Amino acid sequence: MSTSTRARKVMIVEDDAFYRRMLEHVLTQHGYVVVSAENADDAWRTIQDADDIHIVLTDWVMPEYDGLELIQRLRSLDRPLYIILLTIEDNVDDVLEGLTAGADDYLAKPFTTEGLLLRLRVGQRLLAYEWQLRHSLASLDQLKQTNWRTGLLNRYGWFLRAKAELNRISRQQTHAALFLLAIGDPETLRANFGDEISGRLLVHVAHILEQHKREYDILGHWDEASFVLFLPETEEHVVRHIADRVRRAILNTPLVLDEQTTLQPLFSLGITTTQWSHTYRLERLLHDAHLALSEARMAGPYHMRMFSHESQGKD
Numbered sequence: 001m002s003t004s005t006r007a008r009k010v011m012i013v014e015d016d017a018f019y020r021r022m023l024e025h026v027l028t029q030h031g032y033v034v035v036s037a038e039n040a041d042d043a044w045r046t047i048q049d050a051d052d053i054h055i056v057l058t059d060w061v062m063p064e065y066d067g068l069e070l071i072q073r074l075r076s077l078d079r080p081l082y083i084i085l086l087t088i089e090d091n092v093d094d095v096l097e098g099l100t101a102g103a104d105d106y107l108a109k110p111f112t113t114e115g116l117l118l119r120l121r122v123g124q125r126l127l128a129y130e131w132q133l134r135h136s137l138a139s140l141d142q143l144k145q146t147n148w149r150t151g152l153l154n155r156y157g158w159f160l161r162a163k164a165e166l167n168r169i170s171r172q173q174t175h176a177a178l179f180l181l182a183i184g185d186p187e188t189l190r191a192n193f194g195d196e197i198s199g200r201l202l203v204h205v206a207h208i209l210e211q212h213k214r215e216y217d218i219l220g221h222w223d224e225a226s227f228v229l230f231l232p233e234t235e236e237h238v239v240r241h242i243a244d245r246v247r248r249a250i251l252n253t254p255l256v257l258d259e260q261t262t263l264q265p266l267f268s269l270g271i272t273t274t275q276w277s278h279t280y281r282l283e284r285l286l287h288d289a290h291l292a293l294s295e296a297r298m299a300g301p302y303h304m305r306m307f308s309h310e311s312q313g314k315d
Contacts, residue, residue: 008031008032008033008124009032009034009035009052009053009054009055010027010032010033010034010035010053010055010056010057010120011034011035011037011043011046011047011050011053011055011057011058012024012027012034012035012036012037012057012058013036013037013038013039013040013043013056013057013058013059013062013067013070014036014038014057014058014059014062014086015039015059015062016059017038019059019086019109020036020038023057023116024036026113026116026117027120030117032120035050035053039062039063039064040062040064040065040066040067040069040070041064041065043056043070044070044073047074047077048077051079054079054080054081054082054127055081055082055083055084055120055123055124055127056074056081056082056083056084057084057086057107058070058071058083058084058085058086059086060085060086060087060088060094060098061088067085067086067098068085068097068098068101071083071085071098071101071102071103072101072102074102075102080127080130080131080134082104082105082123082124082126082127083102083103083104083105084103084104084105084106084107084119084120084123085098085103085105085106085107086106086107086109087106087107087108087109088108088109096278099278099279100278104123104126104279104284105119105122105123107119126283126287129283129287130283133159133283133286136155136156137156137159144157145157145158145160147220147221149199149202149203149221150202150203150206150221151206152206152210152219152220152221152227153218153219153220154220154221155220155221155222155223157220158218158219158220158221158222158228158230159220159282161218161220161230162218162220162230162282163282165218165230165232166230166232166280166282166285167280168232169232169233169274169280170280174233175233175234175235175273175274175275176230176232176233176234176273176274176280176285177230177231177234177235177236177238177272177273177274178228178229178230178231178271178272178273178285178286178289179228179229179231179239179243179269179270179271179272179289179304180222180226180228180269180270180271180286180289180290180292180293181205181209181226181227181228181229181246181268181269182225182226182267182268182270182293182297183201183202183205183225183226183265183266183267184225184265184266184267185225186198186224186225189201189225193263197255197257197263200255201255201263201265202221202225204253204255204265205227205250205267206219206221206227208246208249208250208253209227209229209246211249212242212245212246212249213229213231213242214231214242216232217229217230217231218232228286228289229242234273235273235275236273236275236276236306239271239273240271243269243271243304244304246269247269247302247304250265250267251264251302266301266302267301267302268293268296268297268299268301268302268303268304269293269296269303269304269305270289270291270292270293270294270295270296270304270305270307271289271292271304271305271306271307272285272288272289272292272306272307276288276306276307276308277307288307289307291307292305292306293305
């Protein structure tokens with residue numbers, strides 16, 4: 001089953017019959033398969049036996065127990081879920097409370113069909129990303145956790161370490177940060193300098209990152225030409241300082257090829273924190289850091305961007 005098909009079954013949890021029928025009609029008209037529940041208890045019983053439901057639209061205020069408690073229960077399930085919280089008004093404190101409880105997004109009543117469908121499409125993209133990541137982790141399960149070239153944790157090893165640390169941090173309700181550093185275009189680099197020098201450049205950047213991270217930060221070689229750093233118990237101003245220190249160190253330390261030749265790598269940085277992403281889900285932090293990295297790349301070499309919901313990335 002394709003990821004797009006898997007993400008088209010939606011559970012609606014709404015005690016207001018008008019809104020429930022309206023949501024059922026809109027979603028059915030746009031090709032979604034709908035499962036409805038009129039309270040959180042019915043929704044919880046249903047979803048435990050329906051492992052093909054991956055998107056949940058839930059009201060906040062309901063009899064028996066509310067949408068926040070339902071969200072917390074849903075997060076105990078070992079499956080990808082995208083949860084949209086329906087609220088009465090666009091109140092910042094309520095929104096933050098809902099996101100902290102585990103919601104991925106919110107929708108204030110009354111809402112437009114376009115606003116609803118937009119959030120569902122975002123949810124489908126994030127679920128596809130999470131399924132791909134889970135598939136990659138399963139495929140890599142038998143491989144070593146160290147990148148052969150740089151000696152850093154590979155993607156699988158880094159994810160296991162960072163996930164465990166993030167779970168610990170979420171229980172303590174402290175903040176964490178994450179940044180991605182990408183080096184130029186690997187194909188252009190290989191075409192201009194060959195595999196040997198390209199490899200030396202990766203090792204050079206990895207060494208600088210190791211020198212400037214803290215002892216308890218978790219550094220990994222994310223893919224061919226990018227690195228990821230998870231920073232436990234770190235707030236925004238601290239990760240900005242560390243990222244800028246890394247940026248200046250790379251700029252000030254070109255790779256020496258021979259007595260007369262040095263090579264300055266082109267790179268960009270994308271940063272996020274649990275403060276800005278409002279989540280303790282590692283998949284979402286990675287997604288947000290990738291968005292910030294994309295903006296940094298568009299701004300040109302040596303830029304870094306901080307993810308935010310307001311601007312999707314800021315200096």
